[in-house]
Amino acid sequence: MALGAGLGLRDPSPPDEPRFVLAARQMVESGQWLIPHRGSELYAHKPPLFMWLQASAYQVVEDWQIAFLLPSLLAALGTLWLTWDLTRRLWNRRIANHAAFALFATLQFGLQAKRGQIDMVLVFWTTVSLWGLARHLLCGPNRNGLLVGGFAAGLGTVTKGVGFLPLLMLLPWWLDRRMDDATVGNDARVPAVRLWPWLPAAFLAGVAVWLLPMLVTVLGSDNPELHRYASEILFRQTGTRYVESWHHVRPFWYYLQVIATLWLPGALLLPWLAPAWWRRIRRGDRRTLCLVGWVVLVLVFFSVSPGKREVYLFPALPAMCIAAAPLLPGLLRRAGVRYVLLGYVVALGLALAGLGASGLAGAAWAARIAADRSLSEPVMQTLLTWLVVLGGGLLLLAGWARPRRAATAVVGASVLVWTFYGLALAPNLDASSSARKLMHDVRTRIGSDAELGLVAWREQHLLQAQGPVREFGFERDFQAQWRDALAWLAQAPEDRWLFALKDVARDCVDPEQLIELERTSRRDWVLVPGAAHVPGCVPRAATVNPLIRMDEP
Missing domain, CATH: 3.40.50 (Rossmann fold)
Structure with missing residues (x-):
């Protein structure tokens, strides 16, 4: 399988991976799992749930090279299944297949599935939550689905603070229920559903998995470090970081750039998808309104904050693919859409092959990268050769597919890219990247x-x-x-x-x-x-705020 290719062939590499493995390893070695450490200091930037998963994976497989990637891999597979199953429940199996393949083919999904970072697990929890809420709000009523949705949102919140975002789906759902009956299609109607007290209770139960024992421990201790830890993670790393971010400051429109690049090739279809979504919403399609409306709310939520990273928008991707899925069969019958998708595969193949060939020919950019990453000449030559092979493989795939099988070519391109990345590119970069x-x-x-x-x-x-x-x-x-x-x-x-x-x-x-x-x-x-060391010499005193580091995530 492409997503699992290369599992166990590399060590944790920046960004983020070594930080989480360091904390998870210390949990295993010390037996203290409640509050993570980074070396001798408490690590207050993220809750520990993801590190729990890595530490638990290590206790099963007893190999950190496998264990640190296993939670992301399993979360990716789970997200694919949830995307498929929710689409099946909202439409049918044929459309569900389109949703799952669309998600798999998106660049950001494959990239995060291959990384030992929090974000793939976060997306799993947010997708579980959407799955449960949609079963209640769009297919229900279904109290079990509501409980699952609320509990998963709580778990997502103690995985990364924004795990509550699926609850924003209640806004477009509430808006739809107050629309004039004449604008609502009969097939989109569902009976009135009861949210209180089940949804808040389930959400609080999910949050309490970590928050409750942490607060009990902190409040029962007179250790000032624990109190600083609680203040940092509950306030500074959440509300303060959202309102007054001190890292990764980007302009308001930054996520449009993320969609245009990391959400390829699906982003290429937005000129066709957006008008079709609007027409469905105007006809009263509650499914499209809730899914697309939620994606827009997530986009606005993250755009308002000055601090932005490309992974922040990632939780919205499965919902986008689900909303696009019922339109894809019709779009893929259009010659223009097929040519655009095939052009994406060709362009990707040409770019990779061209980069590899220019590097092998002695381009200056290759020498700069080799020097910056301390890559030996044989390693650099191997990497560049693999780029040429991968690019050539993509061009051959496009030549075989022609426009008639453009969708197959897009999925096949993802299989090739992530297989080559896992088996050839990442292992060759590993010795340098991992230190x-x-x-x-x-x-x-x-x-x-x-x-x-x-x-x-x-x-x-x-x-x-x-x-x-x-x-x-x-x-x-x-x-x-x-x-x-x-x-x-x-x-x-x-x-x-x-x-x-x-x-x-x-x-x-x-x-x-x-x-x-x-x-x-x-x-x-x-x-x-x-x-x-020069005996008797006194070094300069500290002058920089110790809370600010140049490499803080």
Whole structure:
């Protein structure tokens, strides 16, 4: 299967993957699962449910290379099934097949299914919630569906704070029920349904899975770190981050760009889909109104916040595919639509083959990427060759399909892309991207018994570090970390080394004795031997707000 291709062939790589695996691994090793840690610090940016899933997967398979991707893979498969089943209940099996294939063929879905990040699991919970709510609101009444929908929204909220978004479907549903009877088609009518108290009770039960024991633990403790943790995750990382985001600030229209790129090839059909949706809504199709209306509400919700990332809009994708599915059989009979879809496959093949060929021919961009990621020439040559092979495969697929089988070509293109990515591209990038090679080289240089201190580190460095390791905090100011690290280094200079960001390792060390390492994560790193420390030197005091880090997610 394309989504599972490459499972177990790579280590966690930025962004986000090493952070979650680090917390999950610490859960397994310490037995403390309630509040996640990042090294010696509490990790207050996300609730722990996703990390619970990774830790649980490890306890089953006992291999982190498999366990860290398993929750995303299973969530992707579950989301495909839920998309198919809800579409079947709203229309029929034939249309359900179109919905599932449309979701699978979308670039963002495959990309997130192959990543060990929270977002694929979040989308699973939001789709479960939509599935349950739609069974009650559009196919019901169905109290069990309502309970499932509310509970899944609660679980989604303690997976990532925006898991409550499916509840926004109540707005277009409420609007539809108040439309004039003359504008509502008889086939779209459903009896009045009762939401109170079942929906809020189910939602609160889902949230309480983590929130209740966390609050009991925090309120029963006089540990100030736990109280700061609760304040950070319940307020700063939710409401404050939404209203006054301090990272990833983008313009209001940013998500139109996301739809136009990551929602390919489906985005190419929007000029046909949008008018058809509007006509159905005007005829009183409650299904289309609730699905498309919910997608629009999600788009507006995230667009209003100044902080934007492409994955934020991802939960709306399954609903978009479900809403498009009843229109796809008719659209795929149009020659213009078939040519557009086939053109997408051809363009993708030409782009990949062209990139690979230009890189093999010595293009400057390839040399820059190789230097920035510390990729050796053989590895870079292998990656570029695979790009040419993949691009050529897509062109052959398009040549076989012709316009008549354009839809098959689109699905086949996704199979090829994610299979090649999992089996060829990601494994070749792994040693550099995951920092495995860097940290192995560090341990080889300093010896198996030496102690290594980490300063201004990234999560992949601690995750891949071998032998005795010490760190001095993650969210602390870099200069504060450096000051404590130097004091630690001075206690046993013969047996201790520091691994540090080059720009931080300046005060109180002899620059001639620093050992420059490979450039990774778009930054330069150095090794500092104990002998490089200048005795009696006092490093500069911290001047930067310790709550703000340049690599905060």
